[in-house]
Amino acid sequence: MRILSNCYFIVCIALFFSFLLYCFQFSGIYPDVSGFLLLFILGSCGIFLFMGCVMNPVIRTWFRNSKNAIANEQNNFRFSYKPIILIVSFFVVEVLYNGKIPLIEMIRGNLYDYRDFTFPGVHVIFTSLTTFYCIKSYFDYLIYRKKRSFIASGVCLCLFMLLMYRSYIVFCILNFLFLFVLYRKISFKKIAKITVSALLLMYVFGLAGDLRTKAQTGDENFTVENIMRATEADSVFTQQQSLSPLYWAYLYISSPMANFQNTINEYENHREESGGLKFVVYEVLPDVVGKRVATLFGYDEENSPLARVIDFLTVGTIFADSFVFIGWYGPIIMLMLMIATPLFFLQMCPKNSFFYVQFSICTILLVLCTFSNMLVYASLSLMLFYPLLSKKRRKNTRLINSGMK
Numbered sequence: 582m583r584i585l586s587n588c589y590f591i592v593c594i595a596l597f598f599s600f601l602l603y604c605f606q607f608s609g610i611y612p613d614v615s616g617f618l619l620l621f622i623l624g625s626c627g628i629f630l631f632m633g634c635v636m637n638p639v640i641r642t643w644f645r646n647s648k649n650a651i652a653n654e655q656n657n658f659r660f661s662y663k664p665i666i667l668i669v670s671f672f673v674v675e676v677l678y679n680g681k682i683p684l685i686e687m688i689r690g691n692l693y694d695y696r697d698f699t700f701p702g703v704h705v706i707f708t709s710l711t712t713f714y715c716i717k718s719y720f721d722y723l724i725y726r727k728k729r730s731f732i733a734s735g736v737c738l739c740l741f742m743l744l745m746y747r748s749y750i751v752f753c754i755l756n757f758l759f760l761f762v763l764y765r766k767i768s769f770k771k772i773a774k775i776t777v778s779a780l781l782l783m784y785v786f787g788l789a790g791d792l793r794t795k796a797q798t799g800d801e802n803f804t805v806e807n808i809m810r811a812t813e814a815d816s817v818f819t820q821q822q823s824l825s826p827l828y829w830a831y832l833y834i835s836s837p838m839a840n841f842q843n844t845i846n847e848y849e850n851h852r853e854e855s856g857g858l859k860f861v862v863y864e865v866l867p868d869v870v871g872k873r874v875a876t877l878f879g880y881d882e883e884n885s886p887l888a889r890v891i892d893f894l895t896v897g898t899i900f901a902d903s904f905v906f907i908g909w910y911g912p913i914i915m916l917m918l919m920i921a922t923p924l925f926f927l928q929m930c931p932k933n934s935f936f937y938v939q940f941s942i943c944t945i946l947l948v949l950c951t952f953s954n955m956l957v958y959a960s961l962s963l964m965l966f967y968p969l970l971s972k973k974r975r976k977n978t979r980l981i982n983s984g985m986k
Contacts, residue, residue, distance in 0.1 A: 585763055586644055588923050588944040589633030591624045595948040599898075603838035607831060609813025610890045611839040618842050621900075621909075625916055633921055643932055644940075650933035651724055658721065660729040665718075665736055668711050672740050675700045675707070683745040698744060705869055709963040711737050712749055716756045717938050723764060724934060752949070752961070756941045764937060809834070812891060832894060837952045839890050840897035841904075847888035848905045859884065860906035864915065867959040899950040918956060919947055926965045935968040 584590045600622045604614055638683045676682055700707070715737035722731040734753075758778065809819055809828055818828045853859065854981045862871050863884050872882040886905040894907050899919065903911025923943050930939040942964050949955045956962055 585759075587633045587637055587640055588927075588940065588947060589629045589920075591944050592632065592919065592947045592950075593629035594703070595951050596622065596629070597626050597792075599834055600838050601950045602831065602835040603842075605835075606701075607815040607817060607835070608839070609815075611835075612842050612846060612890065615842060615845060618838075618845060621912060622838075626915065628920065636924075640662060640727060643927065643936060646932040647934070647936040651937075654933065655725065658725045658727065660721075660733075664714050665733045668707075668714060668737065668740070671703075671707050672743075675704070682743050684743045687745060705960045706963070708746070708749065708960045711740060712960070713938075713942070713964040713967050714792075715741075715753045716760070716942065719753075719757050720760050720764075720938050720941075723760060723939070752945065755945050756938075758825075759945060760937060762939050763941065765923060788869065806891075812894075820824050836894040837896045837901075838900040840887055841901040842892060843890050844886075844888040844897055844901040844904055848886070851905065853886075853906050856906040860903055860911055860914075861918070864903045864906065864911070864954055864957065865918075866957065867962060868957050869959045871957065887980075896953040899951065899954040899956070902954065915950075919950060922947065922956065926969070930968045931971060935971055939965065939968045 584594075603611065603775060641705070675698070678700055681698070683698050716735050718730045718734035718737070721727060724736065736749060738753060741753070808814075812832065814828055818831070858878065859880065862875050862880065865871075875882055875884070885895075885902055887895070887901050889895065889897075899915050900912035903915050905911075907914075926943055927940060928934070930936050946955050946961055946965070
């Protein structure tokens with residue numbers, strides 16, 4: 582439990598696990614591990630371990646204060662229908678605007694890209710708020726045992742299923758599992774159940790990958806075997822048909838490191854023109870802002886110079902693109918941002934039920950940085966600000982009440 586209640590330890594484990602799976606080389610197209618990558622990953626893990634040890638007493642105090650606040654709120658919690666009504670209403674508006682529902686289109690076998698489902702200007706806020714509310718409602722159910730909160734969380738998941746937003750569903754489920762383990766004292770039996778659930782999730786993740794790829798490519802004959810042949814999968818997977826859906830999971834977890842290594846190999850002596858500016862635009866600014874700034878400077882709205890080992894494996898950790906723009910300074914700066922994120926957002930978060938949700942979202946977000954730069958995705962990073970807004974709102978309410986007295 583002490584490890585789970587320290588985000589730095591968890592990120593360290595995730596980063597090392599992805600690197601370890603990559604080192605197994607279960608794909609024949611993966612490049613060999615270089616000394617530079619080995620040194621950087623081990624050094625990064627060492628820094629996370631150090632920060633975890635330094636911050637451990639502080640984080641434990643924050644958790645203790647939050648748990649005491651939750652105990653005091655037990656009799657005061659009231660479920661509100663307003664947020665879920667607002668979310669469902671806006672979903673209906675989006676469906677009317679787009680004229681289609683991604684899941685229905687895919688089931689019908691129509692060629693449709695789920696990313697085409699949008700609503701200019703506000704879709705990012707919709708997905709961000711829905712994700713946060715889904716996670717917060719689940720945690721409310723966990724601590725207050727209100728079935729309405731559980732139903733509200735399930736409704737949000739159903740909306741994401743209709744949109745075929747697999748990444749948001751996985752993000753929510755990862756937070757569910759993490760919050761459950763974090764808040765409840767669990768036995769080895771429950772840990773085993775969670776492990777089985779995680780494996781089942783990865784299996785379903787692979788099957789969903791097949792379905793979504795069929796819809797996007799229009800190829801009805803597509804299966805994971807196509808992927809295994811293209812990536813020269815090891816016999817561990819090719820000779821065991823029951824394990825083939827898990828190959829999707831292996832590729833998703835390990836390929837970011839492979840792409841990072843491939844990018845290092847390709848751009849080791851490269852000097853990017855206006856690299857510093859591009860680094861800020863594409864790697865630091867939120868994507869909704871970065872796209873507009875990029876347009877002002879005549880750049881493409883999206884620019885990922887990642888050197889992929891194969892076209893459809895599109896991520897390279899939070900570090901790869903930054904390496905292209907400004908060399909090793911890029912990964913080092915991104916590492917510093919990962920370290921600073923919990924320091925700021927956990928410190929500023931109110932120490933009550935919101936702290937658990939904030940801690941979970943922040944931790945999962947940083948863990949997912951082993952895949953890509955998740956900090957620039959406004960639909961995810963915006964969630965870190967919602968508990969801070971709650972803190973400000975409660976402070977203003979107290980001031981108003983004291984003024985009335």
